[in-house]
Amino acid sequence: MTATLEQTQSELLKLIDLAQRGEEVLITNHGRAIAKLTALPQPRTAADRQDWLAKLSRLREVTATGKATPTTEQILDDLRAE
DSSP: OEEEHHHHHHSHHHHHHHHHTTOOEEEEETTEEEEEEOOOOOOOOHHHHHHHHHHHHHHHHHHOOSOOOOOHHHHHHHHHHO
C-alpha cells in the first residue's frame, strides 16, 4: 500500500495495523517515496525450534552416507595426545 505523508499522520494506527498483518506501507511526500513501514520479524518460539530440530534430524537420516568421521572432540583429543 502507498500512503502520503498527510495520510500517514492522520491514519497512523490503521497503517501500523496493516504492517502488523504483513503488508508493506510505502510513505510518500510530493510523489517521492520517503519511508517504508513494515512489521518486525517475530522471535522464534521454543516450539518452532523443536520443529526445526525434528526436520533437521529427518534430513540427516535421509541423507546419511553411512561414513563415520571423527567428531571435533575426538580430533582435539588426538591433537592434545601428541
